[in-house]
Amino acid sequence: MLKTLKLSKPVFIHGVILVATLIIIQLLLDAFENSFLLYMPPIGFAFFLFTQYGIQAIVVGTLNIIILHRLYKWEDWRTGFWFNGLFLLLVFSTITLILQTITGLPFAPYIALIAILVLPYPFGYLGKFSNRGRKNSQQETATTSPP
Amino acid sequence: MKVKPMRVRFKASSCMRSNFKSTIIVMLVALVVVASIPSAQAFSEAPTVEWNKTYNEVQANSVIQTADGGYAIVGASTPTIVIIQHSPFSLYSLDYTNQTAVLVKTNSAGELQWKKSYGTEVLGYNRDAVSVVQTMDSGYVLFGRGGYLVKTDAEGNVQWSRKLALDVNATVAGGVEAGIQTSDGDYVLVGNIMGSNGENVVWLLKTNEQGDILWNKTFTGGFSVRTVIETNDRRCAIAGRWRNDFWFAKIDSNSNLQWSQTYAYGDASDSHSVSSIAKTNDGGYVLAGTGRWQASGGKNIPWLIKINSQGHEQWSLPYGHIPSDGFNSVMQTDDDGYIVALSNSAVLIRTHSSGSEQWNITYADTSGGNTSLPSQVVLPHYITASLIRTSDGGYAVVGPAFGTTWLTKISPEPDVSPPVVSISNPKSKTYDTGEVPLTFTVNEPAVWIGYSLDGKDNVIIAENATLPSLSKGAHNLTVYAEDIAGNIGASETIYFTIVDHFPIEWVAVSVVIVAVVGVGLLLRFKKQALRGRFKKQALIAIANNNIVRTLTMISLCIMLVLVQIFFPGFYFSSASRNSSGQFEVGVSYVYEQDKVGQIYDEVSRIHDLGITIIRVNMMCDPTELNDYLNSMTDIFFAATQRFNMRVALVIQNKEDTDKIQYYLNRWGKYLAYVQILNEPESASSWDVGALFTDDEAISKFEHVHSIVMQHNLSAQLYTNFGAGFIVRSNLPIQFSEKLDFVGFDVFMESFLVLSPNFIELLHKITNKDVVITEFGMSASNDTVQSDYIIRGLNLFKNMGLKGCWLVYWNSANSYYGIRGRLAEKTVGEWIAQNA
Numbered sequence: 001m002l003k004t005l006k007l008s009k010p011v012f013i014h015g016v017i018l019v020a021t022l023i024i025i026q027l028l029l030d031a032f033e034n035s036f037l038l039y040m041p042p043i044g045f046a047f048f049l050f051t052q053y054g055i056q057a058i059v060v061g062t063l064n065i066i067i068l069h070r071l072y073k074w075e076d077w078r079t080g081f082w083f084n085g086l087f088l089l090l091v092f093s094t095i096t097l098i099l100q101t102i103t104g105l106p107f108a109p110y111i112a113l114i115a116i117l118v119l120p121y122p123f124g125y126l127g128k129f130s131n132r133g134r135k136n137s138q139q140e141t142a143t144t145s146p147p
Numbered sequence: 148m149k150v151k152p153m154r155v156r157f158k159a160s161s162c163m164r165s166n167f168k169s170t171i172i173v174m175l176v177a178l179v180v181v182a183s184i185p186s187a188q189a190f191s192e193a194p195t196v197e198w199n200k201t202y203n204e205v206q207a208n209s210v211i212q213t214a215d216g217g218y219a220i221v222g223a224s225t226p227t228i229v230i231i232q233h234s235p236f237s238l239y240s241l242d243y244t245n246q247t248a249v250l251v252k253t254n255s256a257g258e259l260q261w262k263k264s265y266g267t268e269v270l271g272y273n274r275d276a277v278s279v280v281q282t283m284d285s286g287y288v289l290f291g292r293g294g295y296l297v298k299t300d301a302e303g304n305v306q307w308s309r310k311l312a313l314d315v316n317a318t319v320a321g322g323v324e325a326g327i328q329t330s331d332g333d334y335v336l337v338g339n340i341m342g343s344n345g346e347n348v349v350w351l352l353k354t355n356e357q358g359d360i361l362w363n364k365t366f367t368g369g370f371s372v373r374t375v376i377e378t379n380d381r382r383c384a385i386a387g388r389w390r391n392d393f394w395f396a397k398i399d400s401n402s403n404l405q406w407s408q409t410y411a412y413g414d415a416s417d418s419h420s421v422s423s424i425a426k427t428n429d430g431g432y433v434l435a436g437t438g439r440w441q442a443s444g445g446k447n448i449p450w451l452i453k454i455n456s457q458g459h460e461q462w463s464l465p466y467g468h469i470p471s472d473g474f475n476s477v478m479q480t481d482d483d484g485y486i487v488a489l490s491n492s493a494v495l496i497r498t499h500s501s502g503s504e505q506w507n508i509t510y511a512d513t514s515g516g517n518t519s520l521p522s523q524v525v526l527p528h529y530i531t532a533s534l535i536r537t538s539d540g541g542y543a544v545v546g547p548a549f550g551t552t553w554l555t556k557i558s559p560e561p562d563v564s565p566p567v568v569s570i571s572n573p574k575s576k577t578y579d580t581g582e583v584p585l586t587f588t589v590n591e592p593a594v595w596i597g598y599s600l601d602g603k604d605n606v607i608i609a610e611n612a613t614l615p616s617l618s619k620g621a622h623n624l625t626v627y628a629e630d631i632a633g634n635i636g637a638s639e640t641i642y643f644t645i646v647d648h649f650p651i652e653w654v655a656v657s658v659v660i661v662a663v664v665g666v667g668l669l670l671r672f673k674k675q676a677l678r679g680r681f682k683k684q685a686l687i688a689i690a691n692n693n694i695v696r697t698l699t700m701i702s703l704c705i706m707l708v709l710v711q712i713f714f715p716g717f718y719f720s721s722a723s724r725n726s727s728g729q730f731e732v733g734v735s736y737v738y739e740q741d742k743v744g745q746i747y748d749e750v751s752r753i754h755d756l757g758i759t760i761i762r763v764n765m766m767c768d769p770t771e772l773n774d775y776l777n778s779m780t781d782i783f784f785a786a787t788q789r790f791n792m793r794v795a796l797v798i799q800n801k802e803d804t805d806k807i808q809y810y811l812n813r814w815g816k817y818l819a820y821v822q823i824l825n826e827p828e829s830a831s832s833w834d835v836g837a838l839f840t841d842d843e844a845i846s847k848f849e850h851v852h853s854i855v856m857q858h859n860l861s862a863q864l865y866t867n868f869g870a871g872f873i874v875r876s877n878l879p880i881q882f883s884e885k886l887d888f889v890g891f892d893v894f895m896e897s898f899l900v901l902s903p904n905f906i907e908l909l910h911k912i913t914n915k916d917v918v919i920t921e922f923g924m925s926a927s928n929d930t931v932q933s934d935y936i937i938r939g940l941n942l943f944k945n946m947g948l949k950g951c952w953l954v955y956w957n958s959a960n961s962y963y964g965i966r967g968r969l970a971e972k973t974v975g976e977w978i979a980q981n982a
Contacts, residue, residue, distance in 0.1 A: 033912065034876075087703060090703075
């Protein structure tokens with residue numbers, strides 16, 4: 001059990017970073033959503049979609065790769081950083097949508113709080129295995145090898 | 148050149164033809180009635196006659212205002228009276244042998260300065276001048292009826308005379324009818340001559356300033372010309388008649404007919420002719436003339452026709468209440484109305500732009516005749532020859548009567564029109580800055596200009612300005628101006644909104660940073676990958692893995708998207724989020740489609756179902772207190788009061804102000820809800836297929852909202868939005884600031900499962916409760932309709948919404964309504980159990 005926890009520490013850190021990033025971006029998007037929509041409609045709406053599913057996905061995907069590289073010394077990636085980010089984003093937004101639908105609670109602060117408490121481990125693993133790279137040859141002996 | 152004009156006869160069928168006269172008579176009677184009704188348009192007072200002058204022994208044809216402010220009148224001398232028999236009774240005749248053309252020059256007060264005569268030596272046989280223009284050297288050019296062009300100096304002394312090509316029976320056919328100077332300094336003459344076969348030939352000729360002929364054209368085919376003008380494209384238009392119809396033709400730069408239109412009314416025996424044409428501000432023309440109708444006893448009727456730039460008729464008005472006369476001269480006024488002079492009376496008529504009469508003025512008493520003449524001699528009675536606009540904005544009219552010419556100066560119209568103020572900025576839209584420039588125009592000099600912001604006191608300004616730091620939120624602005632005559636004009640009120648500045652710079656910087664970082668990472672990892680690490684087999688293995696991995700992730704992404712789309716709908720169809728909340732069912736009742744005696748029972752029936760809200764259209768006639776529609780609405784509200792039903796009024800997008808005011812004044816106190824606009828995000832504008840622009844929608848909303856607010860109703864306000872709001876979200880966001888809740892239209896069955904997503908988004912962006920204000924239209928199958936409505940009611944109730952209003956209770960389309968169908972029963976049962 002202890003060994004498992006020790007092994008899971010990077011996963012937890014990975015998950016916390018991803019979930020926190022997703023929450024922050026979602027909060028920012030919520031805060032600026034009306035400003036987007038009021039900007040030269042429907043161009044603002046297009047900007048909003050682009051920000052949500054383009055920029056946000058790129059940010060998350062890129063962040064995931066950086067974390068993989070730093071925590072696990074992996075190189076390369078097997079899905080594009082945007083696609084990987086989109087996948088993580090869709091998983092996160094689907095979970096929060098389901099939670100919001102069932103509980104009737106708003107995203108901030110309730111669903112965000114639930115997410116940061118519940119989702120780090122799942123997202124750590126999801127982030128780790130959704131874009132698994134190759135281990136750096138110089139780090140073959142590292143303790144944090146992928147399973 | 149034989150010309151066949153394009154013929155526009157307003158008699159589509161023989162059936163129409165047989166009824167046309169009676170129709171026209173009704174039209175004439177209606178016109179009299181209409182003319183007697185005070186107009187809703189701006190009323191302007193009749194001007195006054197400043198002075199009248201007479202000039203003996205002159206029969207005027209035309210007048211111009213000269214550069215010194217005086218007047219130049221041309222015409223012919225009065226013919227000599229000859230006694231041809233003394234007994235058994237005196238017999239007189241008119242001798243034209245010594246007749247000469249005459250040019251009279253007056254000062255600005257009409258006092259005669261000099262008078263010149265021109266005989267055969269300069270005008271040929273036909274010694275009459277039809278028109279005159281002043282040249283750059285202050286001299287004059289006279290257009291002789293016999294086809295002569297005569298140039299004089301400033302004192303009227305002949306400098307040269309040119310005989311033009313008009314020499315074929317000109318006198319018999321009328322000769323030159325009119326002449327003008329074009330903007331390039333050339334002269335254009337039109338007239339009628341008799342051809343070799345006796346047919347009338349329209350003759351059109353252009354000369355340069357020296358009288359050299361540039362082109363010369365004739366048209367045959369039943370035409371007769373009366374007048375000519377220069378058009379905006381520096382060509383010419385001529386008018387007169389074709390056979391018995393009004394005729395108007397455009398001449399191209401090569402002197403050919405560009406197009407030709409006739410305007411036919413009545414029967415073939417009814418004759419019509421254009422006497423005068425004027426350009427209008429919209430690029431079109433107005434034709435003034437005379438119709439002679441058998442239906443009116445063969446008497447002349449004055450007639451105005453408005454046509455567009457292509458000659459297509461826009462409206463046509465016979466002035467049947469002025470019998471035995473015609474229009475001889477027309478011009479457009481500054482406010483797009485018209486001034487027309489009657490042919491045989493010293494009367495000017497002013498009309499609105501629609502042709503309806505505004506005022507008329509009798510400017511001279513010409514009934515006395517010339518007492519110096521033997522009573523047996525009948526010279527022509529008064530004929531208006533020419534009407535011109537004077538430099539002071541007034542008018543001058545000249546016409547001969549009994550051998551004497553009358554020149555009348557009429558004052559400018561009293562200025563009772565307020566200045567027109569047009570705001571070009573701000574517009575009815577959202578600004579992301581608090582510094583909004585104010586730009587506007589006033590159509591006349593103003594002694595005072597000010598603006599009122601948000602209904603506060605006027606702030607005086609001299610010119611365009613910048614509005615002071617505006618707070619975030621909704622604002623309205625009106626600009627006022629007072630003209631020299633003391634009339635105060637107000638602009639249209641502009642409604643606009645200030646919001647926080649959209650951080651477009653942040654977005655741009657973020658995009659650039661993400662792109663740079665992403666590309667940098669891409670290059671870095673790629674570089675490492677290329678350092679001899681790729682082996683062939685490994686590459687294949689990786690590629691294979693990538694395909695599997697990518698396909699898996701694509702599948703997962705699609706699945707997740709589908710979950711996001713459909714989960715809320717499926718969840719709320721089966722599970723309740725807030726079942727304890729109060730949920731009310733309403734219905735749209737189109738009572739105007741029922742009989743009056745049926746309304747009370749229908750309201751009772753709706754009430755018995757458990758429905759608490761009835762949504763209705765704004766049915767009334769503001770012009771008639773006891774109109775049938777008004778009676779129906781009275782009965783409807785009496786019934787809703789009796790059964791304690793709440794009423795939601797729908798103010799559609801194109802309702803006019805008077806109707807809204809009338810309805811709210813009369814029945815506003817009974818309303819529980821007022822819907823301001825219906826699906827403004829997808830509503831069509833005036834043009835078919837065109838959507839309201841944001842400015843139009845916001846301006847319309849603000850206008851209707853301000854009217855509703857004036858009535859201090861206790862009703863809650865809402866706007867009904869359709870799914871299209873998702874791409875025009877600015878509308879619900881801005882509107883909701885002034886609404887109590889927002890309505891949403893779930894317009895079809897397949898949309899029901901998706902509707903929770905839209906409802907949640909609408910609630911999120913407006914921060915207002917959402918009520919389903921239109922729901923339930925379905926296919927004609929009773930069972931399908933019933934199931935659909937019940938599923939919707941369950942879904943909306945489970946979502947925690949406050950209500951759902953069904954469309955319709957009854958409808959002209961039977962498959963829309965629930966009355967008398969299975970849905971009526973199932974909805975009643977559902978309400979009994981759930982609402």
